Amino acid sequence: MTQEITFWVLAVIAVLGALVAVRRRNLIHGVFALMIFFAALAGLFLLLLAEFIAAVQILVYIGAVGILLLFAIMLTERVTGDDARDITSRGSFWGWVAALAVLVFLLLPAIQSADLPQTTEPYNPSVKALGQQMMNPYVVTLEVLALLLTAALIGAVAASQGGEKKKEDADDA
């Protein structure tokens, strides 16, 4: 009973947050609404006893993605938020069509064909088990991902360094 109430509360918050994030003109309000959506999602994960995923959801989506969005907004001149420009709603019809198509042709079949576990006993994955899974069967995947991220990091550094070099050239000239 408690669980069901919690689920519905979190679900409503998530949907409302997502709606506000999309509809809000003010960029910063939008970002914060998106974070509320992420937080509600983390709550749903907790409800499923997936605490590690919940923690990562908060850490990565709110802590990293959200802050990244804020950083991006800070670099624009709209940082103060007073933006009178309208977001054009042209083409929103096709947007609705695309969203509906995704729902009907992708999500619904996926949910229907999914093989959900039907056990009654609580399933409690420990973080330790998760870690062992990651380090044993999936270690190659993990390493490849780490390598990819490192490459991205080095690429970012190189890109910014390139800018520095150009600056020095300009100084010389």
Add this chain to the structure above:
Amino acid sequence: MTTAAPNYELLQQEGLETSLLEISMGPHHPSTHGVFRMDVKLDGETVVELRPVFGYLHRNHEKLAENMTYLSSMPFTDRLDYFNSMTNNWAYALAAEKLIEVEVPERAEYLRVIMAELTRLVNHVTLVGFFVNDLGALGTPLMYAFREREKILDLFEQASGARMMCNYFRFGGLRNDVPEGWLDRTRELVDRFPAFLDEYEQLLCENEIILSRTQGVGNLSRELAVNAGITGPMLRASGVNYDLRKVDAYGIYDRFKFRVPYTDGDTGDCYDRFMIRMLEMRESVAILKQALADIPEGDIIGKVSKVFKPKPAEAYGRIEGPKGELGFYLIADGTTKPYRYRVRPPSLINLTVLRDMCLGGKIADACIILGSIDIVLGEVDR
């Protein structure tokens, strides 16, 4: 005199449009040392444009002085640089004494030097405190500085009756002799002052954060310093050996043995300005020791009437104030009032290079550069 904002054009390249943040820092801001305003344009944290705005404390000092007798404006000079009323008095007295040609008694000359050097200690010790406060040290060095300042202000109070607005000098001497035992108390203070300086230097001069925050910040080249008319410790920090106590040897400064610290002029940054003041305090202590040892007994003021009519003439009296060359320019027209009365305020003239030193630095640098110039708004705005 103007410096181009470094690297700023680069930010405008390649369609990378960033907007500047315009901030009006002041007139009420914790680190503008009074009612001073800096209109800064920031690119992120970097200062790309800076415009000093002052005049909030204008009190019509010069015009007032032209409408009263010479002696009447002596108390007003206290209010110029309200940290250093004694030296303000002295500069004005020097200018007026050139008009009326009066002999200053020996004892008064010695007391003048003692008062001026004590004032220099007060000014420098407070400046260093405020400067480190601007660096973010939450008042601890300031409180140490204020402890010493209070002791000197006590001496001023015993001699003149006021702690800050002393009004102690008169044309041809001083208002009154110092009370009994005053010289001994001063000797005691002067003897103990080097111990405080040792402690202060130990705490501040080699602090890693202070070093990295102040070195290479707010560089002032020797050429710009000379061209802009910078004087005082700030000029010596930029590598010019120029001290009016040596150049003019006004009063009896030629009788004392002291050294003038200056730099080789390679950097001229905030650290140099800070260190020059630290070193100057030791020299002031040396002068004080000699003056207190040699001071004779005798009269304290020459023969001057309170209201006098000098012959039409011009006079410029200048001293090495703690902040720089403080000058008073007087034109007498044969009446009891000066025809023209003009102050050369070191604070204002040293402030003119603020923009050149701040451009390209961070906003935090601008605060400490302003702190290292050592301004008092009472003198800047007059």
Add this chain to the structure above:
Amino acid sequence: MSLELIKDILLATVPLLVIFPSLFAFTTWMERKALARIQNRIGPNKIGIPCTRIGLFGLGQPAADGIKMIFKEDIVPRGADKLFHLLAPILALIPAMLILCFLPLEFPWGKFMSGQVQAFLLDSAVIFFFAISGLATLAIFMAGWASRNKYSLLGGMRAVAQMVSYEIPLVLSAVVVVMMAGSLNAKEIADVQTGFNWFVLTPWGLAAFIVFFVAALAETNRSPFDLPEAESEIIAGYFTEYSGFKFALFFLGEYIAMFAISGLAVTLFLGAGDGPFLAVAPWLSVVWFIAKIFGLIAVMIWLRGTLPRLRVDQLMAFAWKFLLPLSIFNILLAGMSHHVTVAYPGTTAQVVTWTVSLVGMYVMAKGLDKISRSTAKPREYLYAE
């Protein structure tokens, strides 16, 4: 929801809500008193028992401050985003209070509870800790942005950049402990360290603790990393436009965050509630825990009274060029030492790994210092006779 569960929840959370805000009041007094002594002042000394002349060393000061804060006018700037202006102080307090629940405090009334003693006994407590403490950044940005004040905005931007940067060394130094303890569970990490097996007493633990503490100073915006609220530069940073009770909430949030992050440092490195006389009186563990927190906070106050502030670029360079490589190297050392000691049990291997780790850390720290440190050094001056 059963009555039993409600009782448990109350027993687990109410003490936290009572103890830490009261400790906050005491800490503000302690900080003001300590700073005053550092600065040759007396500090608060008048306010004690009302209507009497009994001063009690000014212990009534926090209460008086609190009353003043509550009755002050709440000013909201006309251009401000009213909703966010209101939400920011609340959002600043919530994560700080939440992470207190992860600390392995063993209250003596735990035995009246049916289930677990802690409010949140999660397997991944350490990850949650960092996840939730990161939310404080959002509150600060929210405050800075919603105030519609340029100083606030600058403070908010500085806060975001600083807290994001210093979170990385913070997490990486905690990783060492997680590796050595083999658990993310705060309770288990605490249990591993009982009997003075504190992680701070190992070379890698010591290095990680120092990095952690420095990063924690930056995370909580304490001097010398108090740039987001740098008074001499940007007035009061992100809470320039806050007054009255909202300001008090920020203040409270900041101090609770200090408790929380010190609490985590105590859990990870200083043996949590471990200490002498536990066998005689197990309730002492809470006392030890809070005493250790206060030890760390005393150091923070001491630093605040003595150090000037870094500049924003120096701050970033310190995080990325010094703390980050050092903590990564430390993880490497800790892992190697662990495997060597597992493979070759005995004192010789222990001594060798410890020596190697200590020397390695020292060389690394010196090298990084040499690379990233500014060239600033004291100068010689000329004298004219």
